[in-house]
Amino acid sequence: MSSNESAAGIAHVYRGTFVHATYHTAVEILEDRLLGVDTEGKIAFIGSGKEVDRLSQKWGFEAFAVTQLGQHEFFMPGMVDTHIHASQYSYAGTALDMPLLQWLNMYTFPVEACYKDLEFARNVYTHVVKRTLRNGTTTACYFATIHTDASLLLGQIANDFGQRALVGKVCMDTNNFIPHYKETPEESEGETNRWVINSYPLVRPVVTPRFAPSCSAALLGYLGEIAHNNDLHIQSHISETKEEVNLVKELFPDYDSYTDVYHRHNLLTDKTVLAHGCHLTDGELKLFRETGASIAHCPNSNISLCSGMLDVRRVLNHKVKLGLGTDVAGGYSPSMLDAVRRTLDTSKALTIQDTQYHTLTFEEVFRLATLGGSQALSLDENTGNFEVGKDFDALRVNTDAAGGPIDLINHGEGSFFMSLFPLSIPPSGDDRNIVEVYVAGKRVVPFVEGP
Incomplete structure (x- = not known):
């Protein structure tokens, strides 16, 4: 048996069209x-x-x-949500009437404080995991809340439903507006240590300072130590709004930049993903680029909260890893x-402002939603596309699904037109076109039974 062949037996074999991104082709x-998928859920051969x-x-x-697979079906890699607040799902699509910092104080912090109630947490977290899976998110990088037990529950629920996830217990020791929704640095350090020693097969802990304005230098230092000592992923926010950037300058006057605040506390590594970055x-x-840290681009939230428009082309030209995020509930769609x-809309808006701007292509954005997200989370050795040895995280897509949003018009039987069908899904399709979802070789949608 060659080095490329799996030692495990073959569990499933699929025949049809497969659409994915590679490191060289969008x-x-x-x-x-x-x-072929082996009994361990890995791609054995193509x-x-x-x-x-x-x-x-x-x-x-x-x-x-x-x-x-049917004539109008194909497999594509599962999509990777590099930034989503599971705890905010209960009010997604509402409360988008003010800028970020005011929005956090008016809506987010009061709702997140409710997660000390584990039944409340179980209800919301079950809904968000099921909804994102149905929408083709096979890997999600979740923010939870400051409550360790509820964060552990989110990890359990994601694992039980079969979703690959990074889950972060939020850390914050500064909150002048909702005084009871914060921790001391010592509490945050202790509870984070309690969180990181727990794991599930599909779930990894991620060190999660909410963002620099809600964390003291002491807390950021503790969290950098924990991440370094345990080789953990790190997530937070950065440069979402100009108001936030100015606040960080006031709070951390001895640092060169917002990014420098994280860097000097050992929180900028090749396992770090920071959301937004509109004003870097x-x-x-x-x-x-030098540290290998990544950006989670959250265009729905950026526009909904009037935060700014990230120039993705500029980020990619700097050779910085970048994935996409829904940022529920700042973003209204999971x-x-x-x-x-x-x-795509944000890129076109930048083109309207500057006709010389190099607009993102659909193919590039497809890669960002799949392989790019896996790279941003440093998981691309395991998932992100269809390569032998990687886990089979995949969506079975039917462009002609009954009751779906796409009307297929027959242009002829040529291979060229058949190859266009897969490209119609992200711009035009929705969850009705995603008929099956697989994570690590196991079919997780349609749901058989909830945990």
């Missing part, structure tokens, strides 16, 4: 392929559909047991397909 369409007999003999599966300087982007659409 969109690659593989027509009439066989893809070959031509015409070689089914040879491959069945080599890999030990029965040709009649192959799952054949070139110098800050250079620091991102769908990553919406994040794709809003990313």
